[in-house]
Amino acid sequence: MNALLDAIGAVAVGGMILLSVMSGMYSIQVYSQNTKLQSTLTTTSEIAATALQDRYLSALGLMPTGLLSSINPDSLIVAATTKTLQFYAEIDGAVQLVSIQQGAINGAGMYPLTVQVGGNLEFGPFNTSVENIFNFFDENNSAIAFAANAIPPGQRDDIRSVRVDISFALQGLSQLTGGNRNLMNKIVFWQYFKNIYLLQA
Amino acid sequence: MGYQMLLILLSVILFSTVFMGAFNGIFMHSEIVYTSAYRLQAQKIADYYFQRIDADLLMAQTDGSGTTTFGTVFNTYSNLQTSLTLDAITYNVNIRAIPCNQYGGTSSPSVNYRLVNTTVNFMVNSADTLHVGTTANPLSKVYADNGMY
Numbered sequence: 001m002n003a004l005l006d007a008i009g010a011v012a013v014g015g016m017i018l019l020s021v022m023s024g025m026y027s028i029q030v031y032s033q034n035t036k037l038q039s040t041l042t043t044t045s046e047i048a049a050t051a052l053q054d055r056y057l058s059a060l061g062l063m064p065t066g067l068l069s070s071i072n073p074d075s076l077i078v079a080a081t082t083k084t085l086q087f088y089a090e091i092d093g094a095v096q097l098v099s100i101q102q103g104a105i106n107g108a109g110m111y112p113l114t115v116q117v118g119g120n121l122e123f124g125p126f127n128t129s130v131e132n133i134f135n136f137f138d139e140n141n142s143a144i145a146f147a148a149n150a151i152p153p154g155q156r157d158d159i160r161s162v163r164v165d166i167s168f169a170l171q172g173l174s175q176l177t178g179g180n181r182n183l184m185n186k187i188v189f190w191q192y193f194k195n196i197y198l199l200q201a
Numbered sequence: 202m203g204y205q206m207l208l209i210l211l212s213v214i215l216f217s218t219v220f221m222g223a224f225n226g227i228f229m230h231s232e233i234v235y236t237s238a239y240r241l242q243a244q245k246i247a248d249y250y251f252q253r254i255d256a257d258l259l260m261a262q263t264d265g266s267g268t269t270t271f272g273t274v275f276n277t278y279s280n281l282q283t284s285l286t287l288d289a290i291t292y293n294v295n296i297r298a299i300p301c302n303q304y305g306g307t308s309s310p311s312v313n314y315r316l317v318n319t320t321v322n323f324m325v326n327s328a329d330t331l332h333v334g335t336t337a338n339p340l341s342k343v344y345a346d347n348g349m350y
Contacts (some may be wrong), residue, residue, distance in 0.1 A: 017213060024220045028227060035231040042238045049245070139260060141253070160256065185238050190249040190288055197259040 027175060028100055034172040041185045045168045048113075049189050056098055056123075057162065058114055059089035061195030065150045071182060074157035076196070082132035083111075085162065091117050102133055109182075110169060118122040129169035129184055139197075161192040236299050236331055239290065243321040243333035246285055247340045250319060254278060262347075271346035275315050282320065292323045297339075305343045313346040 079086040081100040096118040103112045112125035138158045167186045174181040261269035281296040300310035318339035334340040
């Protein structure tokens with residue numbers, strides 16, 4: 001009888017130890033996986049933000065000299081909403097319509113961010129978790145008010161800079177539920193449109 | 202029986218230390234990853250102020266009034282201390298604009314050049330203060346008066 005009690009006790013104690021070990025292993029797996037994904041997300045955010053600034057937004061107002069007389073500086077920005085910025089700029093040696101756009105919510109609950117140049121998808125889609133990414137400012141650094149989530153056409157030529165708030169997201173693991181949870185990396189950056197300053201001079 | 206229990210206790214202690222070591226390593230790695238995201242944000246804030254100075258200079262050059270000059274633009278930034286709060290994190294920004302030569306050297310400065318040094322510090326979770334740029338090693342940019350006024 002004593003031997004049976006010893007065996008039951010050993011199984012109980014051993015089982016608890018095994019459960020603790022497995023639980024610890026699971027936690028380590030979740031943390032390490034999420035940390036790895038967060039690292040990827042941070043790197044992706046930096047690459048995307050830098051590309052948006054250096055390749056696209058900084059080109060706003062950049063025009064070949066021969067076209068300067070035929071382009072109205074006031075009509076370079078075609079659309080400026082909380083989710084879309086469309087403008088003409090010289091990209092890869094040609095004047096093209098650049099469209100930076102946050103799309104409608106998808107099945108994963110994300111708003112895909114894309115950049116189209118001349119109607120062709122060139123960058124993205126990147127999953128973003130928060131809607132409305134653009135805010136526009138005039139030459140006095142005052143925010144230009146939106147009307148129905150868009151800058152009215154008559155005020156688009158007042159735009160001199162933009163603030164972009166992007167929450168990049170990636171699906172990670174949830175330790176509590178064992179399912180998925182969104183990992184986020186919010187980044188805020190600003191871009192002054194220096195070419196517009198020069199064109200408006 | 203006592204000897205067996207001792208062995209079990211020793212094994213539990215051994216595994217605990219292994220787990221604690223693994224957890225500690227992962228938490229440290231995790232903290233480095235998360236703080237790097239905040240440091241990236243701090244760099245973007247510094248970049249914002251550098252761009253803003255550029256824009257102020259362009260404004261001064263293009264408004265045609267002649268009232269704002271290269272020198273007066275930098276009056277604002279000669280010793281600016283400001284802060285910006287994003288997602289409950291307050292980033293403290295310190296900007297100093299100093300006359301310099303064309304290489305950014307301050308030993309024989311010219312009125313036509315300004316060295317702008319920027320440092321950003323912030324606190325995450327009320328714990329450590331993190332720095333992007335320090336007084337000794339700031340984020341720097343040299344601005345030149347191109348005479349367009």
